[in-house]
Amino acid sequence: MTATSSKATSVIGWAAIVALAxxxxxxxxxxxxxxxxxxxxxxxxxxxxxIAVSYLGYGITFIGSVIYLxxxxxxxxxxxxxxxxxxxxxTAFVLITGAIWxxxxxxxxxxxxxxLTATTVMFIMYLGYLAIRRMELPQEVRSRRAAVIGIIAxxxxxxxxxxxxxxxxxxxxxxxxxxxxxxxxxxxxxxLGVVAFLLLGAWLLIHRFRLxxxxxxxxxxxxxxxxxxRRGESGGTKLGGALS
Amino acid sequence: xxHWAFVIAGYAIVLVGVGAYAAWVLxxxxxxxxxxxxxxxxxxx
Numbered sequence: 001m002t003a004t005s006s007k008a009t010s011v012i013g014w015a016a017i018v019a020l021a022x023x024x025x026x027x028x029x030x031x032x033x034x035x036x037x038x039x040x041x042x043x044x045x046x047x048x049x050x051i052a053v054s055y056l057g058y059g060i061t062f063i064g065s066v067i068y069l070x071x072x073x074x075x076x077x078x079x080x081x082x083x084x085x086x087x088x089x090x091t092a093f094v095l096i097t098g099a100i101w102x103x104x105x106x107x108x109x110x111x112x113x114x115x116l117t118a119t120t121v122m123f124i125m126y127l128g129y130l131a132i133r134r135m136e137l138p139q140e141v142r143s144r145r146a147a148v149i150g151i152i153a154x155x156x157x158x159x160x161x162x163x164x165x166x167x168x169x170x171x172x173x174x175x176x177x178x179x180x181x182x183x184x185x186x187x188x189x190x191x192l193g194v195v196a197f198l199l200l201g202a203w204l205l206i207h208r209f210r211l212x213x214x215x216x217x218x219x220x221x222x223x224x225x226x227x228x229x230r231r232g233e234s235g236g237t238k239l240g241g242a243l244s
Numbered sequence: 245x246x247h248w249a250f251v252i253a254g255y256a257i258v259l260v261g262v263g264a265y266a267a268w269v270l271x272x273x274x275x276x277x278x279x280x281x282x283x284x285x286x287x288x289x
Contacts, residue, residue, distance in 0.1 A: 002270045003277030028255070040247040043254045050258065075287070089265055093258045100254040104247045200262065207269045210287060214276040217284045 004210035012203045019196035026189040034186065043101040045189045049197035050093040056201060057087025058126065058157050065150030068143060077143045078216060080150050081133050082208040084126055086201060091123045113169035115160065122156040129153060139219070 027045035034041035064080025067073060098116065099109040110116070129149045135142055164171055277285070 002274050004270065004273035024255070028251070038247050039251055042251045046254055046258055089261070093261060096257055097254045100250050100257075104250050204262075204266060204269070207266070207273065211269055211273045211276070213287050214273060214280050214285075217280045218276055221279070221284075 003214070004207045006206075009203060009206050012199055012206070016196060016199035016203050019192065019199050023189070023192040023196040026185070026192055031185045031189040032183065034183075037105055040101055040104045041186065043097055045193040047094065047097040047101060048190060049193040050090045050097060052194050053197050053201035054087045054090035054094055055157060055161075056198065057083040057085075057090065057205070058122075058154060059083075060205070061087060061126075061129070061150045062154040065147035068147045069151075072140070072143075074216065077147070078212040079205075079209050081130075081146065082205055082212050084129050084133075084150065085208060086204050088123065088126045088130060090201070091119065091126065095119060095123065111169075113171045114163040114167035115169060115171035118156070118160045118163045122153070122160050125149075125153045125156055 023045065027042050031042070031045070033039045037044075060083035061080045064076040064083065067076040068080060095116075098119075102111070103109050129146055132146045132149060133142060137145075159166075163169070
């Protein structure tokens with residue numbers, strides 16, 4: 001057990017490991033290659049689940065930011081920050097796995113396609129959100145500014161989501177929809193991947209939130225110590241001045 | 245056409261990346277927990 005572990009994280013963690021192992025078995029071994037994409041379709045069992053985790057992370061950041069602005073709750077502020085960090089990590093995986101999938105499928109790692117561009121903008125925006133959270137500012141100011149960005153940035157997610165419908169580009173439309181034509185085993189591998197990665201995302205989120213809580217406590221204690229020392233110094237100076 | 249090199253590269257990057265991040269979170273949590281007294285460890289269980 002580690003400092004940020006509990007019974008709940010152990011259960012979620014083991015469930016994530018088992019789900020990931022089964023997902024790898026289906027994604028890499030049991031599911032067949034796709035007619036047009038060949039074996040590169042297996043990258044979609046990774047690419048789509050990472051998108052699901054990043055969307056979920058940004059959704060939690062949005063909700064946490066709204067609640068923080070309403071009641072200045074430290075819990076929601078830290079949860080929003082933790083979720084954004086996981087969202088950024090998984091958006092990086094989305095961009096990397098998408099580029100790797102693009103090479104054998106489109107013949108290029110990168111194209112300034114609306115979906116790819118919007119995802120990159122979203123990634124940079126949330127990197128900015130994380131940078132604001134690390135600025136040397138009073139806690140309240142920092143949290144308020146981050147919350148405002150956390151709310152504004154969600155519009156980027158909507159643009160990413162609908163970019164394939166609003167603009168014509170290289171990126172395919174919705175992979176899962178009413179007219180889904182995926183083979184049964186492929187669809188199962190995809191859902192298994194989503195379940196495994198959502199469990200993994202939940203496990204990471206709880207640990208990251210608890211780490212953020214510890215970081216906040218250390219920061220508060222340092223601040224309190226610095227104030228006490230400053231008061232001691234100013235008191236000492238006055239006393240010294242009075243004696244001389 | 246053989247796409248396995250791309251597939252393995254994609255899976256390796258994600259799994260190693262997630263593993264490294266998880267290890268960093270756990271290690272940092274362990275090191276910070278030593279500095280935080282028991283009464284301030286809310287939400288940790």
